[in-house]
Amino acid sequence: MVKIIWNWEEQIVVDFLLETCSTSNIEIENGFFPEPVVVYDINKQTQYTCKSGYVTTDGEISGSVTCLQSGWSAQPKCIKSCETPLFKNARTKSNRTWFKVNDTLDYECHDGYENRHNDIKGSIVCGYNGWSDTPACDDPTEKCGPPKAISNGDITSFLLTMYPPGSRVEYQCQSYYTLQGSKYATCSNGEWSKPPRCIDPCIITEENMNENNIQLKGKNDKKYYAKAGETIEFMCKLGYSGNTGMLSFQAVCQEGIVQYPRCK
Template sequence: MPNMLLLATVTLTLHISWAHGQEITCDPPRFENGGYTPDRAVYKLEEVITYHCKNGFHPSTRGIKAKCTDKGWEPPPRCSLQPCDLPEIKHGVLYSEDSYRSYFPVSLGQWFYYSCDDGYATPTQKQWYYITCTTGGWSPEIPCHKKCALSHLEHKHFPHKEESYIEGQSIEVDCDPGYSLVNQQSAVMCTENGWDPPPRCIKHCGMPLFENARAIITGKPFKLNDTLDYQCLDGFENRDGKPSGSMVCGEDGWYNLPTCFNPAENCGPPPDISNGDIISIPLAVYPSSSRVEYQCQGYYELRGTKYITCRQGEWSMPPRCEEPCLISEEDMNENNIQLKGKHNTYYAKAGDVIEFTCKSGHSALTSVHSFLALCAEGEMELPRCL
């Protein structure tokens, strides 16, 4: 058993009046070999003092502050020749704590076993550890450290299995391109409240490149669904004919990137073509460099490029839609012919070659080559049989 040294006497007086409207108060604390601030005649409930000890004496290991409570000053201020009170294990317990009560006050070098609650760990992460009384108080100062678990992160293939860390440890987190930790930090730390910042790789967008425009706010990282306002340069406007607009940070980067154009170089609606149309909803105005796509009606064949572009107020040459050929039953009966092989349609697209044969009991009147008929610009020369 450690040497027992006399603890300086502390005299505490608590005034409690249960009369209606009366407050609970504390008398000034009385203890030897030290002083305190502030110095008052009476202290109100929850009021706090800070105390100090003379050279050679030690304050409570629970701190140098005491609060006026309905039970008196907590923790009781004291100045002792011994440096340590019985340890309090935050988030843990002493081994056989009740049996240690006889050790108070604790002598220098005395140590006790302890363990930590679930979710907390000793500095060695072993189930049991020991806490030692030193001239500076109890060591380790933080007996039980918060445990933080890290498992698979989305948008980052690390770690492959759950890993455990304790309070004070930090790790680097390298997110996939286009993703980052909160505020684009590169590391997370295990704290008493868990990971700081949370180990999540979130989508972010950097500052986009602008053409004929400028950002109204610059410099900050943008998270998913954040918006960024922009202003077109003088004399320019966007696709909506307005001098300003907004873009949105999405999963694939910025949506609605600014496209500011000189309105003098805009185009009107794209030209109409026979038996065809553009595949997008037509607009009243198209900025320079805009492109639209055409398609033809069924059985009509598109000739030329299907895209046209607006350049300096003019559209490039649109495509055309060539007519199909109609093969009627009446025409085939008149020429004593029928479709051959797998052909089972009476329509042929421009450029298609359709093979015919004579009906039973009839012989060819035209050359053998004429029975392979080409559809060209809606016309097809049919073979004939007698």
């Protein structure tokens, strides 16, 4: 802003340039100014706020900058942080309330408890997505060993030697097999809940169809896999006829078994 003062005796103009700062001229990485664009005079101070999960370099959720003749006093910066986690049957000697990325926090289990690595001590690391692990310890007698394997199915996660109570694993069936029951098993009181079953599909072969003088309706497959509960439609081969109604040519796959219709 320019302020003009007239010196009537010497008839000259003296200009005084009053420096100002605008919040539109400063960007805050991972932070923001609570107010819209504002212009500040020299020596005026304004607050900025960090986004959730970020703090200033001093570990605060907000900071301040001052308008100087040379511009803003500093470049506001908000860095990724992790708050002190909740401990389960564990403690730490650290009294810090926040941690920077790559900071490590050591903890130890209460007497008689172990973490999921079967150790009484552990460490977690602050990362961009939060802590690397949960500082939790459990009663060893309540842990579970590896979950049960199922026929024609697999567990979707990497297997561990021990699982803390409350752990859950997910099962999936191989191609064409149908999962029966809950796809999850949970560890409780040292035991896993009942795992699911993978029900056999029905394999429709050319040999079986030739024996009954039939073929798949609307398909030219010489080998067809049908999931449990699926309805398979057949029809007589050219030159053959069936001696029952059309519904008899609709067979349902029942745990790997299918009743073929017959044509003569």
